[in-house]
Amino acid sequence: MAETILKATNxxxxxxxxxxxxKVSIEIKRGMIYGMxxxxxxxxxxxxxxxxxxxxxKEGDMELFGETGMKGLQLxxxxxxxxxxxxxxxxxxxxxxxxxxxxxxxxxxxxxxxxLLRLMNLSxxxxxxxxxxxxxxxxxxxxxxxxxxxxxxxILDEPTNGLDPSGIxxxxxxxxxxxxxxxxTVLLSSHLLDELSQIATHYGILHEGKLISEFARxxxxxxxxxxxxxxxxxxxKAVVILDELGIKDxxxxxxxxxxxxEQLEAVASxxxxxxxxxxxVLRIGVTRQKLEDYFLQxxxxxxxx
Ligand SMILES: Nc1ncnc2c1ncn2[C@@H]1O[C@H](COP(=O)(O)OP(=O)(O)OP(=O)(O)O)[C@@H](O)[C@H]1O
Numbered sequence: 058m059a060e061t062i063l064k065a066t067n068x069x070x071x072x073x074x075x076x077x078x079x080k081v082s083i084e085i086k087r088g089m090i091y092g093m094x095x096x097x098x099x100x101x102x103x104x105x106x107x108x109x110x111x112x113x114x115k116e117g118d119m120e121l122f123g124e125t126g127m128k129g130l131q132l133x134x135x136x137x138x139x140x141x142x143x144x145x146x147x148x149x150x151x152x153x154x155x156x157x158x159x160x161x162x163x164x165x166x167x168x169x170x171x172x173l174l175r176l177m178n179l180s181x182x183x184x185x186x187x188x189x190x191x192x193x194x195x196x197x198x199x200x201x202x203x204x205x206x207x208x209x210x211x212i213l214d215e216p217t218n219g220l221d222p223s224g225i226x227x228x229x230x231x232x233x234x235x236x237x238x239x240x241x242t243v244l245l246s247s248h249l250l251d252e253l254s255q256i257a258t259h260y261g262i263l264h265e266g267k268l269i270s271e272f273a274r275x276x277x278x279x280x281x282x283x284x285x286x287x288x289x290x291x292x293x294k295a296v297v298i299l300d301e302l303g304i305k306d307x308x309x310x311x312x313x314x315x316x317x318x319e320q321l322e323a324v325a326s327x328x329x330x331x332x333x334x335x336x337x338v339l340r341i342g343v344t345r346q347k348l349e350d351y352f353l354q355x356x357x358x359x360x361x362x
Contacts, residue, residue, distance in 0.1 A: 059086040061120070062210050062242050063108065068117035070103055070266075077103045079266040080117070085210075085244060085259075090236060092257030093246040094352065099263040101246040102141060105212050108244075109139050122210075138208030140199050140216065148188035152179045152198050155187055156205065163205045176238065177201040177231055193224035197231065204235075211235065213245040217252045229256045250352040264356045281346040285317035285324050288340040289331070298334050302327065313339070 063085040070078040078100045085091045095101050106112045108119065110130060119125070121133035147155050156170045174180045177197040182190070187198060196216060203211065216232065217225045233256055235241045247253050253260070254277065262270040272280060289295050292309055299307055299317065304327075306318040320327065321343050328341045 059088055060123075061085070062087055062089075062122060063244070064118075064120040065104075065108065066118040068104065068107060068114060068119070070100075070107065070112070070114055070116075076266050078107070081263070081266070081268045083261055083268065083271075085242060087209075087242050088236065088240070089259050090232065090243045090245070090257045092250075092253035092260045093244065093263055094248070094250050094253065094260060095246070095263035096248050096356065099248075100266045101263055102214055104263070105139070105141050105214055105244070105246065109137070109141060109212060110134055111141065135206075136209045137212065138203035138206060138210075139212040139214075140196075140203055141212060141214045146187050146195070146198060146202070149186055151184055151186060152182045152190075152194070152201070155198060156201055159202050159205045165205050165207075169205075173201045173204055176204070176234060178227060191224075193220050193227065196220070196228070200231070204239075208241065210242045210244070213243065215246050215248070217247055217249075225252055232256055250348045254348050262352065262355055270355055277348070278345075281348060281351050282318065283321055283343055283345050285321060285327065286340070286342060286344045287315040287317060287327075287331075287338070288313055289315070290337045290339065294334065294336050295331055298330055298336065299327075302330060 061084060063083065065081065065083045067080045067082055068078050069076065069080055081104060083091070093101050093104065103112065107114055119130065121130055122136060124130055124133040147158065150158065153170065153174060156173055157167065160167065160170050177200060179194065179197055179201060182194065187195065190198065200213065200216070213232070217228050220228060232243060232245065235243060245253065258274050260272055261268050287295065290313060292312060292315060295315060296309065304317060304320055308316050310316055317327070324341060324343055328338060331338050
């Protein structure tokens with residue numbers, strides 16, 4: 058059984074009368090990449106700040122690396138790194154020099170700096186000053202600087218936020234590398250389930266301060282429903298045929314689309330029945346519900362469940 062790195066129990070945080078977190082309990086074991094998903098304001102940053110001791114709580118218990126109590130937690134936090142607070146980067150310095158300054162403070166060798174540059178895909182940035190970096194490069198440098206102290210547990214607040222698709226892929230690969238090459242346990246957040254779908258080993262869905270769902274990567278596929286997607290210019294007529302076929306679980310999505318949630322194996326015969334009834338079928342096929350739709354379904358967004 059892997060060691061428990063974080064055990065948070067019933068964490069509650071009030072801002073005045075507003076409950077930013079409501080009895081959130083999460084357990085993270087060594088080697089996990091835990092993805093905390095939630096819309097803006099769901100409480101992700103608040104939770105991360107509490108873990109790092111940046112804000113205090115009156116309700117709830119926390120254990121880090123088996124340590125509890127103020128002193129124990131302080132000790133445990135030395136084994137942790139975070140990107141919640143924007144780190145002090147020197148805008149006039151290169152990536153290498155930024156890390157060298159921090160390495161000198163932290164007693165880390167120059168060889169380690171080179172390794173961090175490689176790990177974060179920053180080796181090629183040469184003489185470019187940090188102030189001229191793209192958002193992705195800045196984010197990677199920020200993470201590199203938190204790695205100077207060699208943390209065992211890393212907390213990354215929205216590491217893919219604002220990045221373009223290739224930047225997101227790059228960030229995912231880097232986070233994966235942190236785990237495989239350095240054995241770092243990671244807690245990270247995003248407001249998009251899709252963005253973390255390929256890296257996180259575990260997920261927690263935070264909604265209005267409550268942890269409303271938790272599942273492992275393997276369960277993800279079963280969470281998203283399969284259905285038949287039908288596109289036709291004659292939705293009304295198609296609905297009559299579906300009724301005749303005894304299909305009850307379907308939804309008219311818009312003027313041209315119907316989603317059918319049963320008899321998936323009968324897609325060919327449904328198609329035949331529609332065509333025989335002279336219905337213009339533009340497209341029909343089995344597809345899987347998107348992760349974001351599942352997320353919206355959980356958080357009460359508009360979608361058919
Ligand atoms: N210092 C504060 N004082 C008062 N309310 C706060 C404070 N910090 C956060 N909140 C509120 O607590 C709730 C949770 O905020 P939090 O920043 O943790 O959400 P989040 O999920 O990280 O969202 P975002 O991605 O927008 O940062 C929000 O309603 C926010 O307005």
